Amino acid sequence: MKNVIITGTSRGIGYELALLFAGSGHNVLAISRNIPQALAEHEKITCLSVDIATPESRPLIETFLTSTWGTADIIIHNAGALLHKPFTQITAEEFEYIYRVNVFGVANLNRAALPYMKQGGHVVTISSMGGVQGTVKFAGLSAYSSSKGAVITLSELLAEEYKDKGIAFNVLALGAVNTEMLREAFPGYEAPLSPVEMAEYIYNFSLTGNKFFNGKVLQVSSTTP
Template sequence: MAKHIIVTGSSRGIGLELVKILTEKGHKVLALSRNSKPVKELALDGVDAIDFDLRKEEDLTILDGFIKNHWGSVDVLINNAGALINKPFSELSREDFKKVYDVNIIGLASITQLIIPYMPKDGHVLSISSMGGVQGSVKFPGLAAYSSSKGAVITLTELLAEEYKESGPCFNVLALGAVQTEMLEEAFPGFQVNTSAWDMAKYIADFSLSGHQFYNGKMLQVSNSTP
């Protein structure tokens, strides 16, 4: 049965591959990113793409209107959008921290608040974190803002699963290891890893559709490297 699935951060990398994979599986996808052009150019059946910034209240209002007028319900929300700044801690400004947290935790929380009322009891909110946000993991230097924000995503997921355990939906978080994406190349030019965006997107897509049958409030480490 076709599901209604929202994917944030869909203009490139894992998000763009998620849109392709979920559409191939026959689901209806709403692709959200600050640049909807890459998704629109694919001209895929069953996909709607909206220019969307997690930090803007007016964009959340537009999203709310779309769901009310076109879908009525949302089965899966994949919180994939992220902001990353690679700088030594001593050089990170207050604005750097605000930019990263505004997208990675405040924006994520805001869209999740909006979508929950449209979700059935067996709906699934799947957030994408990082191995850098996992306590006890080896850390990449330079990612103080990014990795700490991703740690907050893990804790928020655990809290929401407890808060909504009677009414649903389910909440899980995947802590990803390094994936060969544009974001990785921008942060660490020349750094090469074995996992492609498509490979990781395939895993995330499958988990978004079935993982909540087995997990709720859980963080799963998805990494074949340390860090």
């Protein structure tokens, strides 16, 4: 059984991932600002209500890992913020917020948890097709897609930095998934995949993908681009 850290577990893909791992007997640290009752009541899930984008989250995570698990096997960077707005209308505060959640939150958790990971560890970052160079870009997603491109490069760099320690870093660049976050940003749009379907894919990849990939970006989309 693995010790699995998942961010963005209050709803959508992260919520389903936490239930999938816990339901299979793995230990889960579910990190989100809001804690769903179903996760809080599960015996295999520990919920930590913190804003992963703030420096204050790091000592709380480190304290848990030191006092409870001792080691971590898998990190899934799933937390994300999406803003659909023309570039000239995005305030500096809004742009910074997207980067705090989508980029700095990933860096914060890595700094906190990587010292507890050993050979065979797997760090999976959930990015977006919009963050992959050469894919079609959509107007109104300048903050979101550029932040998702930033974490792709960060993951590639960390894969190189930690390869001698046997810790793998991979990115899953997702296409549209019918989450609440997507529906809020694009009212009326129906994505082809459900959060449960995507969570099942990420679950399997997190457990086995590091045997085949390191420092890679896998495009997970049922449509082109």
